[in-house]
């Protein structure tokens with residue numbers, strides 16, 4: 481469904497991704513793993529049109545979309561939930577839902593978000609930035625339910641959250657997957673990501689060093705073999 485072939489990308493004269501192949505099928509859950517600075521966020525930004533590759537192809541649902549503007553990617557159903565959540569902290573929950581819904585009726589967006597997380601429905605007038613980290617992440621995740629995406633790419637959803645809040649976020653991701661959406665997770669809690677993933681990709685220093693079934697991954701071995709570090 482979303483295929484990157486031979487992608488090279490970076491920032492200015494700095495090349496981060498080198499000749500990367502990455503593929504996500506319909507309804508597939510992919511864990512994208514790798515050490516700090518490996519290029520995971522850069523890959524998500526490239527796969528969602530925010531960063532144009534200097535070489536390689538991006539195809540989505542059979543069409544080549546390399547070099548198209550980011551709006552083209554999002555309108556086509558590619559949804560990035562960025563690290564740092566991508567919500568507006570000084571706006572209320574209601575206002576955030578209005579923006580996330582992109583022209584969808586606000587009442588319908590509120591109903592969908594409240595059904596997903598009742599706490600959001602109770603905090604519509606509260607500024608997003610004054611909610612707990614977990615609640616802010618719930619609001620960020622609600623976007624994936626409001627725009628009917630075909631694929632959702634989540635960057636470090638559990639960053640800075642308490643274990644209970646992480647479980648709540650993963651429950652929501654699980655529910656999202658059951659609706660048939662494809663999912664890519666970049667996650668510091670490797671075991672959490674592998675538990676819901678069908679396939680795992682491992683990136684190291686901008687090079688894809690491994691891809692295969694998530695169940696077959698022995699993370700200690702992979703980290704030692706490919707990354708030269710102990711997990």
Ligand SMILES: Nc1ncnc2c1ncn2[C@@H]1O[C@H](COP(=O)(O)OP(=O)(O)OP(=O)(O)O)[C@@H](O)[C@H]1O
Nearest residue numbers: 491492494496514515516517518519520521522523
């Ligand atoms: N806007 C930018 N301009 C220049 N270099 C950048 C920019 N963003 C990231 N980089 C560099 O690109 C490399 C890959 O960064 P990236 O954020 O993609 O890695 P990551 O695997 O997501 O890391 P982490 O797990 O630490 O978030 C790093 O060396 C980083 O310093």
